[in-house]
Amino acid sequence: MADLTNILGGPWKPTTIKALPPEQQLLDAIANAGLAPPDHVVLDGVIHRFGHKKTSWYIAYNDGIPAGRFGDWKQDIDCIFRAELDRELTIAENMALTRRMADAKIARDQEKKKKQEVASNTVQTIWDQAGLASIEHDYIARKGIQVHGARITGDGRLMVPLYSDGEIASLQYIDRDGEKRYHQGGKTGGCYWSLGEPTSTIYLAEGFATAATIHEATGAMVYVSYSASNLVPVTELIRAKHDAASIIIVADNDASGVGRSYAEQAVAKYGGTIVYPPIVGMDANDFAQAGHDLMALLQPPKSEWLIPASQYCSKAAPISWIVKGHIQDRALIMVHGPSGGGKTFVVLDWCLHIATQKDSWFGNKVHGGPVVYLAGEGHHGLRSRIAAWAQHHATKIDDMWISSSGCDLNTPEGFNRVRENIRQLSIPPRLIVVDTLHRFLAGDENSAQDAKTMLDACNALMAEFDCTVLLVHHTGVSDEAQHRARGSSAWRGALDIEISIVPGKKDKPIEIVQRKSKDAELAPTVYVELQSQAIDGWLDEDGEPVTSAVLQIGQQIEKIDHASSANKKLFENMWHESGRELFCGNPYVSNAFARSVFEQKHSDSTAKKYSLGIEDKGPLANLRDKGLLVKDSGGWVCTDPAWSAALTLAII
Numbered sequence: 001m002a003d004l005t006n007i008l009g010g011p012w013k014p015t016t017i018k019a020l021p022p023e024q025q026l027l028d029a030i031a032n033a034g035l036a037p038p039d040h041v042v043l044d045g046v047i048h049r050f051g052h053k054k055t056s057w058y059i060a061y062n063d064g065i066p067a068g069r070f071g072d073w074k075q076d077i078d079c080i081f082r083a084e085l086d087r088e089l090t091i092a093e094n095m096a097l098t099r100r101m102a103d104a105k106i107a108r109d110q111e112k113k114k115k116q117e118v119a120s121n122t123v124q125t126i127w128d129q130a131g132l133a134s135i136e137h138d139y140i141a142r143k144g145i146q147v148h149g150a151r152i153t154g155d156g157r158l159m160v161p162l163y164s165d166g167e168i169a170s171l172q173y174i175d176r177d178g179e180k181r182y183h184q185g186g187k188t189g190g191c192y193w194s195l196g197e198p199t200s201t202i203y204l205a206e207g208f209a210t211a212a213t214i215h216e217a218t219g220a221m222v223y224v225s226y227s228a229s230n231l232v233p234v235t236e237l238i239r240a241k242h243d244a245a246s247i248i249i250v251a252d253n254d255a256s257g258v259g260r261s262y263a264e265q266a267v268a269k270y271g272g273t274i275v276y277p278p279i280v281g282m283d284a285n286d287f288a289q290a291g292h293d294l295m296a297l298l299q300p301p302k303s304e305w306l307i308p309a310s311q312y313c314s315k316a317a318p319i320s321w322i323v324k325g326h327i328q329d330r331a332l333i334m335v336h337g338p339s340g341g342g343k344t345f346v347v348l349d350w351c352l353h354i355a356t357q358k359d360s361w362f363g364n365k366v367h368g369g370p371v372v373y374l375a376g377e378g379h380h381g382l383r384s385r386i387a388a389w390a391q392h393h394a395t396k397i398d399d400m401w402i403s404s405s406g407c408d409l410n411t412p413e414g415f416n417r418v419r420e421n422i423r424q425l426s427i428p429p430r431l432i433v434v435d436t437l438h439r440f441l442a443g444d445e446n447s448a449q450d451a452k453t454m455l456d457a458c459n460a461l462m463a464e465f466d467c468t469v470l471l472v473h474h475t476g477v478s479d480e481a482q483h484r485a486r487g488s489s490a491w492r493g494a495l496d497i498e499i500s501i502v503p504g505k506k507d508k509p510i511e512i513v514q515r516k517s518k519d520a521e522l523a524p525t526v527y528v529e530l531q532s533q534a535i536d537g538w539l540d541e542d543g544e545p546v547t548s549a550v551l552q553i554g555q556q557i558e559k560i561d562h563a564s565s566a567n568k569k570l571f572e573n574m575w576h577e578s579g580r581e582l583f584c585g586n587p588y589v590s591n592a593f594a595r596s597v598f599e600q601k602h603s604d605s606t607a608k609k610y611s612l613g614i615e616d617k618g619p620l621a622n623l624r625d626k627g628l629l630v631k632d633s634g635g636w637v638c639t640d641p642a643w644s645a646a647l648t649l650a651i652i
Contacts, residue, residue, distance in 0.1 A: 022066030022083035029081050030058065030070050043068070047107055053184055059104050065097050069104040123171045123183050126159075127151065133158055138176035143285055145212040148195050160208045162191035162226060172226060174208070188226065190233040196221040201246045202238055203298070204231065204266075205284060206259060213285040214250055217294050228252070228262045235266035247272035250298065252283040275300055322431060322468060323350055324364040325523035326514070328497055329430070329468055332458055334437075336473040336485040337501030342510045344378070345385065345530060346501055347433060347472055349551040352389050354431055355400035362526060362553055369430025370399040372422055376406025376439025381548075388533040388548035401425065408442035409434065410453040419464065428465045434458070435472040445487030455494045475500075483515065492516065504529070509554025527554035564626060567619040570597075571629070571636070572647065583637050586644045590635035594620065 019025070023041050030037040038050035043062035050056050051072070058081075060068030066083035080101060130151035133140060139158050140147060151159045158174040162182075170186025182188055193208070195215040203222040205211040211222040225234040231249060238247055249266060252259035253276045263274045275297055277287040288294040320329035327333065327350055337343035353361045357368035375382055382402065390397055403421075408414035422429065434440050443450030458469045473485045483500055485491050492498060498516035509527040517523065530549035538546035571589065575581070578593040591611045598607035610618035613631050620636050623629040628640045638644045 019084045022062065025083045026060055026081055033077060033079050035072055055184060059107050061100050067097055067100050123186055124168050126171065127161060127168055130159055139174050139178055143209040144289055145209055146216060148212050161193055162188060163193055164191045192234045192237065193224040194221060198242055201248060202242055203248050203250055204234060204238060205250045206252050209285045210283045213288050214298060218298055228259045231262040232266045235270045239270040249274050250284050251276040253277045253280055255280050273300060319519050321367060322354055323361050323366050326364060327468060330462060330466060331468050331496035332494060333468060333470045333497040334473055334485055334491060334495050335470060335499045335501060336475050338475050338482065338503060341501050341503035342530065343472060343501040344435060345549060345551055346512060347435065348385055351400060351433060352397060356395045356397055370427050371431045372429040373400060373402045373433045374440060375402050375435055384535060384546060384548040387535050389550050391535055392533050392550045406439040409440040410457045411442050415457050422465060429467050431468050431470060432461055433470045437471045437473040448488045448490045451488045451490040527556050529554040567622050570619055571623060583633055587638040587647045588635055
């Protein structure tokens with residue numbers, strides 16, 4: 001093979017672009033952060049101030065890797081800078097760079113603290129020497145508030161204090177037009193001012209005028225945070241100082257929502273209530289100045305979260321049903337069963353009865369309404385099943401919608417997809433079905449955390465559309481797991497109703513068994529069968545009719561009570577062995593004889609309980625509960641007419 005390296009001018013190397021000098025890179029970074037950069041920078045490891053009022057700063061090093069930090073104290077900007085080089089950094093250089101960043105942060109913090117200490121001493125002097133503001137001050141008059149101790153500067157600006165740990169840390173200056181500035185270098189984070197003496201309810205507002213308006217209207221203590229971002233730390237301070245007080249944060253209703261957002265964070269951490277004017281762009285002072293009812297805003301109705309028991313039960317609250325006894329209204333329901341066991345046929349039958357406003361389902365009253373069926377699989381079979389049902393019942397189906405695919409319902413993307421599509425319907429659904437859970441779940445069904453995210457999504461759908469959500473799920477593969485849903489126990493704990501679909505075996509019907517009903521008695525088991533239904537006009541590729549199946553009522557299974565049969569046999573043997581005693585003409589076994597029989601298999605204490613009938617687990621107590629025996633005359637008497645007659649006639 002020919003050597004092409006000479007033709008191509010030697011081995012190929014990637015093209016490199018020479019980096020700009022580090023000083024120019026730092027100037028560009030400062031400009032990109034929205035700050036006006038200085039004329040030049042020096043990379044000497046010393047804090048340098050720049051800008052009109054020297055509130056901007058930078059510190060940079062050039063011993064190896066040019067790097068540092070820059071920002072603005074007033075605007076609370078703090079950025080890391082590292083110059084781009086023509087090569088990759090070594091491990092040692094990266095470690096050195098990390099140390100330099102830490103050094104720069106320490107230098108920045110020390111300089112900031114130093115400036116704040118200087119400012120604190122300065123503002124205290126300014127505050128002490130300033131005179132009290134006048135009620136005629138343009139800002140005070142325009143806001144319609146009292147002075148509340150605010151002071152005035154020599155050039156006519158209003159002046160209010162910011163406190164930290166009981167001392168003045170900074171000042172806010174307000175000119176006649178309402179423009180506000182803080183004293184240069186002063187501390188603002190976590191600082192506050194309060195109006196009034198402590199009260200049982202304490203208000204918190206952002207600005208001085210807003211706080212003054214609230215205090216004058218309520219007479220309560222009001223804290224000023226001076227900014228939305230300060231609402232959280234000042235709420236923490238209020239809670240620490242006035243732990244028994246109720247806190248009401250009066251947020252500004254700015255268009256950005258920043259005030260409400262910080263207020264929500266504060267309440268989430270430290271408790272309290274949030275109120276804000278209902279009109280976007282207004283604070284509490286604006287609201288009052290516009291003639292609205294400020295007191296109605298500031299004193300929200302008393303919470304009815306805790307209700308007296310007598311009042312709680314004073315009004316009837318019967319359970320509302322979609323399908324009486326089986327599908328509860330506004331509930332979370334799960335239907336589970338093994339693959340191929342008929343659960344989708346059962347769920348579809350419910351859905352179609354509801355969507356078509358049928359009067360009843362196998363004798364259980366139906367209150368119909370729209371249905372949304374989220375189908376994650378088996379669309380071909382689903383289509384034929386619905387068509388077969390519609391033909392069998394000679395009914396047109398108008399108020400039911402089926403999804404064309406599944407999605408991860410417990411993710412923001414999947415939830416929004418479901419919610420937005422349902423919102424587009426002309427009427428909200430009364431029932432939403434998720435078939436199957438596995439096809440709509442992102443994560444592991446065995447994980448309690450993943451189960452919680454899915455349950456949260458279902459609850460959100462229930463809340464928004466005021467409907468029931470029904471989950472279709474699988475059971476495990478073992479015989480022991482057939483009575484419960486597969487996966488985490490969190491599923492069952494959250495359900496209002498749980499239903500098992502037990503497949504029919506050996507010509508036996510399918511059983512619809514209710515396993516849990518949180519608010520009502522368990523419904524009786526329903527027995528159903530699948531009946532073949534040809535679909536008119538549907539032919540397969542060979543021209544043969546396409547068939548599906550529809551649900552019809554099945555024959556109830558006679559349940560054999562093996563335990564009762566064994567207990568009856570035990571009593572009969574006792575009666576014969578004890579001499580066939582009679583009491584009022586009925587077979588009778590004394591406690592003493594019964595105890596002697598039980599002692600052969602049980603401890604003395606257990607034998608005594610069984611013979612005396614004081615424990616429901618005993619075999620004679622079981623027959624008593626079924627109305628076959630009664631406890632009388634120191635023993636057990638057979639009172640069932642048929643059984644008593646059979647025993648006594650057998651010895652004649």
